[in-house]
Structure formats: C-alpha cells, structure tokens
Amino acid sequence: MSHPQVTDTAAVDLTGPRAQLLLALADDELVTGHRAAYWTGIAPSLEEDLAFSTIAQDELNHADVWFQVLLGDEVADVRAGVDALAFGREPDAYRHAIVCERPPRDFADTLARHWCYDRFDAIRLTALTDSSDAAIAAVATKLTHEERYHLEHADHWFRRLAAGGDVARGHLEAALRAVLPEALGLFEPLVDEDRTVAEGLLPVPHAELRRRWSEVVATMLDEVGLGELAPGSRDAPPADAGGGRDGRHSADFTDDVWPEMTGLYRAHPGARW
C-alpha cells in the first residue's frame, strides 16, 4: 500500500470547509508564533525572554499539530507535508487574521495583542472541544491545557500594566486602543463558514465567538477602569485589518513575515534538520 507523498500543497485539497477551518487555526498560531519569536534574546527581562520564546515554540508547534490533522494519517512523509503547508503556500493562501501579522512594535503593543489573541484563542479552543470531528476535538482539548499558561501570562501583564504608573498604564491604553479594533478581524467568518458550522466542525459561528470574547474583554477592561475601550457589538475591524480569513493580507505579511518565514524553504525545498 502506498501513501501519497505530500511535497507541495497541490496534493492536498485546501478548499473544503474542514481544510479552511484548520488553515485558520494553524495560520493564526503560525504567524503569532513567528512574531513572538522576535523577543528571543531582546525581551526586557530574562523571564520575558523565556516566556515569549516558549510561547513562540508552543504556537509554532500548535500550528504543526493542526497541519497534521489536516493532512490526516494517510500521508507518507508527515514532516514534508507539514513543511509544504506551513511554508509552501503563496501569501494569499494563508488564512490568519491580520492582527496576528502586525509587527511587535514596543513591548506594551506586544502584550496588548497577546492578551486580545489569547483571550480569543481560549474561547475558540473551548468551543472546538465539542467539534463533530474527533481529531479536532481531541487536539483542542489537549491545547486548552497548554494555552492556560499563555492566558495566565497575558492576564498577568494586562492587570500589572493597568495598575502601574502613568507610563505603564499610558502605554497599555494606547496599545489597546490600536489593537482592540484590529482584533475584531479574528472573528470574520471562514470561507464557507455556514457549512463548517452546519457540519458541527466549528460548533458555533465566529459571530458567537465574538460575543463571548467581547463579554470577557469588556468585563476585564471595566475592572481596570478602561471600560470605554471595549469594542461595540456593531464595530467592524478597520478596513486595512480585515480580510485575513479570505487571504487578503497587509504588507506586514506579504513583505515582512512571509518572505522571512518561508525564505529557507523556498531556497532549499525539502531541507531537513
């Protein structure tokens, strides 16, 4: 019995609702992990260096696991297939939200996005533990156990900066003012989302994930006296921060993350280490 060898993405059907869901899951984590790795070696403290290096490693590996779920068991060389999916696609085939590809800017910007994203990720993973797809549900359960540490870290810094002096609080507030509207791009519907939800792959639509996220985020913002920053239920992401789920990306991805992230793979297809 011979299994197909996946060395380029042409061998995998990426158009169906299951594939589109898994690509959104994997690409959010892949790009978030890539941006988190920026702090390795230059974070403001050794603890934060370890934190963001670990977060980067976790997120890249979570992307890896979602790609493996997408490939299934019947692939001859899983490593080659995962690499092809992670690094072998053109920029418009990536399905992450644009907020994930934004540059790290300063540490407060990174922490604000970290909080918005990990609060979203926790809600999405919890919903996916009820997925009709056994492999997706099992991985989601496993990842909620691991993501707990990211969430604790994000919440810790959110509260700590909010309770800090004028400088710390001012930085956090300015960062949240910029990132919260962009984070709404995380909740744009997937390609074919009606089918994804009807088949129970994603048990609730992104609109419901957004409602759950908004409730948590508004409560936490209120607790630190920043309630006015809570996104309204009718707000849309700014025009230049929407469209990621459909493969529309900003220059932050097409000219920065993508060329760097895929450079080695494109220069040396099939490279192993």
Added chain:
Amino acid sequence: MTSVPAAVEETAVRRAVADVPDPELPPVTVGMLGMVHAVAVSDEGVVDVELLPTFSGCPATEMIERDVVAAVRAVEGVREVRVRFRFEPPWTPDRIDATGRERLREFGIAPPGGPTGAPPPDGRPTLPLALGPSSDARPCPFCGSTETSRDSAFGPTPCRDLRFCAVCQQPFEAFKTLRP
C-alpha cells in the same frame, strides 16, 4: 530450508517501549511518565505503538519515536515498528508513576500533585517579575520545604516552569500541571 519466524514476546516489546528514556530527562522513562497508551503485536511481527505526548509541541517527541523504534526492533522476531502519537486521552501529570515522580524530584524538578497551600515567601525580597504564590504550590525538591513560590510560568522547556525555595534559597523547576 526456511526458518519459522520466532513468535514475538509481547511482554518483551512492552518492556522495550517502557524503558526508553526521556531524552531531556534521562533518569525518567516514557513508561514512568505514563506516555504509553497501547502496544499491539501482530503474528507477522509488526508492532504498533501508540504514545501520548506530554506536550503537543515537545521537541523530544521525534527523538522518542526514533528511540522507541530502535528499542522495539532489537526485540527478537520484530519485523516492523510503527509509532503513532495521539491526543485522546490527553496526557496529564497524574499518569506519572511513583518512581517517575521520585526520579523527577532527584533531578531537581518538582513533580505535580504534591501538597498544596504553601504560605507566601517570607523575608525574601520579591523579584520585580515574580508571579507570587502559585495555584499549584510545590514542595522544594532539594529540602522539601513548602515555602516556595513560582517565579515564572515559563522555563527551559515547554513542560517546566520556574520556582524558588524561600528556605534553602534554591531556584528549582516544576513540571507543569497541564490542566484546563
């Protein structure tokens, strides 16, 4: 003359799998960590091993896979070894057996599941980044004191965090709890 293949002894295969050391923590084996979910031996000498990764992103999983294949291949009569990692059921630290817990402690890593409710550290300047008392306090692996705190939720590997003992003034690591 064709030789009849020797029947593969299933207990020998199970032992070979269980005795594979964790590449990052060599005194501890995959058996002690409770990573072995299932071992199946066919009449034709094909062995299927199902393992539960402690952390989905553990970089040691590929090394463990390679080591398991090598160990099982060395068992008489084995012709093929297939290793698969699965996430259902999710691995949790209560799968670590008593020997594994003790070996981790000897290695300077506090295992999960010890006594809880350690008091906050006393007489020690709080580091600017200390997270303070943790929800899953661990006794110090060196002196046994419960006066410990967690300095960081992140450590040298994805599965460990950083702690400090107020009594013997030693930093130490703890295996993460991995619970929702």
